[in-house]
Amino acid sequence: MIRIFANAAYDFLAVRRWAYVITGVFVLPGLMMLGIRGLNESIEFTGGTLIQVHARDTTMRTATIRSALQTVGLNPEIQTFGAPNEFVIRARIEGATDTGTSTQETRALVEQGLDATFGPEAYEIVRTEAVGPKVGSELRQKALLAILLSFGATLIYLWFRFEWRFGVAAIVATAHDILATVALIGWLDLEVSLVIVAAALTIVGYSLNDTIVVFDRVRENLRKFKRENIYQILNRSVNETLPRTLLTGLSTITATIALLVFGGGVIRGFALVMTFGIVVGTFSSIYIASPVLLAIEQRWPGEDVKGAKTIVARGAPAT
Numbered sequence: 001m002i003r004i005f006a007n008a009a010y011d012f013l014a015v016r017r018w019a020y021v022i023t024g025v026f027v028l029p030g031l032m033m034l035g036i037r038g039l040n041e042s043i044e045f046t047g048g049t050l051i052q053v054h055a056r057d058t059t060m061r062t063a064t065i066r067s068a069l070q071t072v073g074l075n076p077e078i079q080t081f082g083a084p085n086e087f088v089i090r091a092r093i094e095g096a097t098d099t100g101t102s103t104q105e106t107r108a109l110v111e112q113g114l115d116a117t118f119g120p121e122a123y124e125i126v127r128t129e130a131v132g133p134k135v136g137s138e139l140r141q142k143a144l145l146a147i148l149l150s151f152g153a154t155l156i157y158l159w160f161r162f163e164w165r166f167g168v169a170a171i172v173a174t175a176h177d178i179l180a181t182v183a184l185i186g187w188l189d190l191e192v193s194l195v196i197v198a199a200a201l202t203i204v205g206y207s208l209n210d211t212i213v214v215f216d217r218v219r220e221n222l223r224k225f226k227r228e229n230i231y232q233i234l235n236r237s238v239n240e241t242l243p244r245t246l247l248t249g250l251s252t253i254t255a256t257i258a259l260l261v262f263g264g265g266v267i268r269g270f271a272l273v274m275t276f277g278i279v280v281g282t283f284s285s286i287y288i289a290s291p292v293l294l295a296i297e298q299r300w301p302g303e304d305v306k307g308a309k310t311i312v313a314r315g316a317p318a319t
Helices: 012-037 062-070 099-117 133-161 164-188 194-224 230-262 265-287 289-299 303-307
Strands: 048-055 077-081 083-091 123-131
Touching: 012 164, 012 230, 012 265, 012 289, 048 099, 062 077, 062 083, 062 099, 083 099, 099 123, 133 164, 133 194, 164 194, 164 265, 164 289, 194 230, 194 265, 194 289, 230 265, 230 289, 265 289
Parallel strands: none
Antiparallel strands: 048 083, 048 123, 077 083
């Protein structure tokens, strides 16, 4: 098989400051916009109304139903439910406080929109339920807890397998990916639903795995190349794992782009965030994790690093 970048010898650490600049230019404005506007949360977090519709008219599709409801001022989440002619509509009226009244008003607006576009005989409302924000709030807390637990587990795992320095660097790189994903939500004003939360959690796993592969090679090279300093070993390790990093990213991103193009409205948010997460995860494993580890090892060198040549303080490889 043809090996891509088989003899790569790029000085990735030399441009680490540019990587920091790129990250700052993207992340900081995105977080600021998110802070000004606030999260655009779906009804799974804010509460609303769930309406199941049985379609008799074959022209009723997710896109046509959404268009019909947007004409009456609703911005619904719509997905098929079992059969192709069964739909679940989730919607809420902005500013509504009374759950019962809001549910009745939402149903009336849904009927008004569907009647105007398809006619009253084209569908049947099977059930109507009020969705409270309590479940969404609990899921939000559990998602945050899952991220924090993954950080703790990663730190403990890398502490025992490598050193605490590797664990801290991996967590910083993963936190970078999460912040970048949150910034993307701010830039695009994406609606935050459970599928977006699921994508963020998936990115955490992907990023950690990518970083650990690089760090595993760093550990091997620290013991193998005793005559090299930590700067050279980090560059060597990133270059040696570059084919695996890029091929894994490209193969994964192919699937997420297919979901983005052909997946439909319900899954599109997940696919978009996952596609971005794969790109930023690959970026961080090369340009964030290793530079952070370099900075930590320069400040608090570990036993393996102490056994190598003198650490280069300003970034230029020793001669």
